[in-house]
Amino acid sequence: MTKLSVNINKIATLRNARGGDRPNVVQAAKDCERFGAQGITVHPRPDERHIRYRDVYDLKEVVTTEFNIEGNPTPDFLKLVKEVKPDQVTLVPDAPDAITSNAGWDTIRHKDFLTQTILELKEYGMRVSIFVNPDVGMVEGAALVGTDRIELYTEAYATGYRNSPEQAIAPYANAAQRAQQLGLGINAGHDLDLDNLKYLKNNLPELAEVSIGHALICDALYYGLENTIQLYLRQLK
Numbered sequence: 001m002t003k004l005s006v007n008i009n010k011i012a013t014l015r016n017a018r019g020g021d022r023p024n025v026v027q028a029a030k031d032c033e034r035f036g037a038q039g040i041t042v043h044p045r046p047d048e049r050h051i052r053y054r055d056v057y058d059l060k061e062v063v064t065t066e067f068n069i070e071g072n073p074t075p076d077f078l079k080l081v082k083e084v085k086p087d088q089v090t091l092v093p094d095a096p097d098a099i100t101s102n103a104g105w106d107t108i109r110h111k112d113f114l115t116q117t118i119l120e121l122k123e124y125g126m127r128v129s130i131f132v133n134p135d136v137g138m139v140e141g142a143a144l145v146g147t148d149r150i151e152l153y154t155e156a157y158a159t160g161y162r163n164s165p166e167q168a169i170a171p172y173a174n175a176a177q178r179a180q181q182l183g184l185g186i187n188a189g190h191d192l193d194l195d196n197l198k199y200l201k202n203n204l205p206e207l208a209e210v211s212i213g214h215a216l217i218c219d220a221l222y223y224g225l226e227n228t229i230q231l232y233l234r235q236l237k
């Protein structure tokens with residue numbers, strides 16, 4: 001079974017546009033769960049342009065499915081996740097000024113940093129995942145730093161899928177196969193949508209979880225949040 005974790009960053013983007021509390025991020029998380037989401041993902045960024053650190057503490061009080069916090073392990077981020085203790089923390093090497101996440105870890109170059117950080121986080125009882133490109137060498141490096149899971153960065157898959165699904169999936173299938181041989185759990189995310197999700201799922205049988213935000217919240221404008229979550233869940237059957 002592949003779990004659907006709904007990334008609610010974009011709910012917070014909308015809320016922040018007016019400075020008030022509409023839509024309410026906590027209520028949205030509860031509703032996503034009520035509509036079938038099996039997890040809630042947030043990716044607080046240093047400028048708090050969508051999810052604020054305060055939201056993360058508030059969400060911890062209400063999320064009853066799997067709570068996944070993604071982000072660059074800066075001192076502030078590490079303090080936050082150690083206090084909140086989500087079910088899963090996903091480390092992403094994104095620059096503070098990046099519009100969105102745009103690369104996975106170089107697990108060889110950052111081996112010492114990742115090993116130390118992951119060790120610390122696991123002492124707090126969290127599952128740790130790290131964001132990686134679909135590159136067998138990076139997956140092998142991930143196995144050496146002690147992470148429980150990898151999250152495959154699927155932007156290249158989503159872009160390539162439009163021209164050639166077979167070519168787009170090939171590096172992901174190889175990376176996933178290697179991760180499984182090495183005993184790593186496999187998550188995936190970024191730019192997944194109703195067009196490309198089923199093919200990814202069908203070709204990565206080991207996929208434990210996908211986190212989806214941008215396209216899902218856009219779809220919800222047309223289909224409604226409940227229908228949209230059901231449509232995404234159907235792709236993962």
Ligand SMILES: CC(=O)[C@@H](O)[C@H](O)COP(=O)(O)O
Pocket residue numbers: 007009010042043045070092099100101131189190213
């Ligand atoms: C790691 C990843 O791919 C997602 O967390 C993505 O970065 C969403 O972040 P934004 O909503 O800030 O684009």
Ligand SMILES: NCC(=O)COP(=O)(O)O
Pocket residue numbers: 007041043070151188189190191192211212213214215216
């Ligand atoms: N980890 C990926 C995620 O949480 C959502 O990415 P996107 O669907 O907003 O591109």
